[in-house]
Amino acid sequence: MNSSLTRRDSCRLCGSKHLELALPIAASPIADAYVPRERLNEEQDLYPLDLYLCTECGHVQNIDVVNPEILFRDYIYVTSSSMGLVEHYRRYADDVVSQFSVEPGALALEIGSNDGSLLNFFKTKGLKVLGVDPARRIAEEATARGVPTLPEFFGSKLAESLRKEHGPATIVAANNVFAHADNLADIVQGIHTMLADDGVFIFEVSYLPDIVDRFLFDTVYHEHVSYHSIIPLAKFFEKLGMQLFDVQRISSKGGSIRGFAQRAAQGRHPVTSRVTELIAEENRRGFNQSAIYRAYDAAISARKAAVAKVVDEARARGKTVAGYGASTTVTTLMWHFDLAQKLDFLVDDNPLKHGLFAPKCHLPVLPSEELYTRRPDYVLILAWNFAEPIMKRHQRYIAEGGTFVIPLPELKVVS
Ligand SMILES: [Zn+2]
Numbered sequence: 134m135n136s137s138l139t140r141r142d143s144c145r146l147c148g149s150k151h152l153e154l155a156l157p158i159a160a161s162p163i164a165d166a167y168v169p170r171e172r173l174n175e176e177q178d179l180y181p182l183d184l185y186l187c188t189e190c191g192h193v194q195n196i197d198v199v200n201p202e203i204l205f206r207d208y209i210y211v212t213s214s215s216m217g218l219v220e221h222y223r224r225y226a227d228d229v230v231s232q233f234s235v236e237p238g239a240l241a242l243e244i245g246s247n248d249g250s251l252l253n254f255f256k257t258k259g260l261k262v263l264g265v266d267p268a269r270r271i272a273e274e275a276t277a278r279g280v281p282t283l284p285e286f287f288g289s290k291l292a293e294s295l296r297k298e299h300g301p302a303t304i305v306a307a308n309n310v311f312a313h314a315d316n317l318a319d320i321v322q323g324i325h326t327m328l329a330d331d332g333v334f335i336f337e338v339s340y341l342p343d344i345v346d347r348f349l350f351d352t353v354y355h356e357h358v359s360y361h362s363i364i365p366l367a368k369f370f371e372k373l374g375m376q377l378f379d380v381q382r383i384s385s386k387g388g389s390i391r392g393f394a395q396r397a398a399q400g401r402h403p404v405t406s407r408v409t410e411l412i413a414e415e416n417r418r419g420f421n422q423s424a425i426y427r428a429y430d431a432a433i434s435a436r437k438a439a440v441a442k443v444v445d446e447a448r449a450r451g452k453t454v455a456g457y458g459a460s461t462t463v464t465t466l467m468w469h470f471d472l473a474q475k476l477d478f479l480v481d482d483n484p485l486k487h488g489l490f491a492p493k494c495h496l497p498v499l500p501s502e503e504l505y506t507r508r509p510d511y512v513l514i515l516a517w518n519f520a521e522p523i524m525k526r527h528q529r530y531i532a533e534g535g536t537f538v539i540p541l542p543e544l545k546v547v548s
Pocket of ligand 1: 144145146147148149187188189190191192
């Protein structure tokens with residue numbers, strides 16, 4: 134396609150070349166590349182999104198990787214702009230400090246620290262903090278606000294110089310980085326280097342079984358390259374001298390895990406039954422086999438057909454159809470369900486998106502109040518995870534004769 138794309142021929146976790154197509158996902162433009170009017174003439178490429186299963190270790194992954202310089206250097210997503218996430222991190226810091234009795238003065242390092250929201254809570258608890266995040270502007274701003282942040286990609290080499298300069302870290306945290314990074318082995322080697330003997334590595338990442346069970350395939354986009362489950366992850370840590378000793382399921386992003394790992398040789402935390410139980414459950418349901426993904430693909434296709442039927446019929450009758458939502462997940466859903474050409478415009482509640490145009494298809498993004506001036510006959514809720522609050526906020530749209538269509542997890546038409 135072009136030089137901004139590379140294709141792996143081996144598994145990101147175990148290095149095996151036994152990769153098979155597990156879940157085809159339609160190629161899409163970069164999910165977050167909503168553009169202003171003055172950039173509408175710039176070409177936006179499509180990049181593959183198909184998910185592959187490693188038949189050796191069971192890891193599910195994209196093998197087509199968009200150059201991270203393109204994806205992350207100009208990253209605009211800021212943690213503190215995400216509702217609920219700051220509160221989540223406040224509790225996260227409380228939990229970690231009390232669970233592991235972390236003493237004031239200990240070092241907490243965060244990889245992919247964004248605007249420093251999490252580290253700031255560790256700082257108020259008396260910890261020394263250090264962030265690493267390649268998004269230059271966000272790193273600068275975090276540093277200016279008192280959370281020292283290096284504008285770098287974290288890896289084994291950087292870890293060696295950080296360990297010399299700052300000493301070992303009692304806490305290393307990485308949230309969603311495990312989904313984003315192509316070079317996970319180098320990152321985990323770096324974590325091993327940084328961790329104190331009794332240190333704990335904590336990470337949060339979307340959980341593959343939740344992505345399958347809850348139809349979260351629209352969380353597959355180019356910033357994410359790995360969709361983690363415990364069986365391959367535990368083996369991966371082991372190979373790199375680390376041990377996954379605990380896993381908690383959490384509700385972030387529709388279904389995630391918080392994992393805890395330590396240096397295998399020195400760590401003192403016993404492996405909890407939660408780890409062994411999740412591994413047994415993954416084995417029982419076959420998340421490391423291709424059959425479950427074939428069934429998932431068929432279920433997604435059935436829903437795509439159901440949505441197409443409603444939208445195509447509406448258009449055939451000359452009705453207007455708007456989409457609700459202008460996020461990264463919306464891009465994947467629009468392209469996978471082939472909706473880009475079937476919608477008239479998008480609305481979104483985030484003022485930062487207003488006036489922008491959706492990636493490549495260039496549907497305009499308008500404020501949701503436009504539902505009352507443009508009065509589309511149908512509103513397809515692309516941000517379907519938020520269907521309930523959206524419909525609650527726009528009861529007037531229904532009262533005035535409008536129809537909401539909710540595409541997932543089951544098609545619902547509300548008028
Ligand atoms: Zn593998």
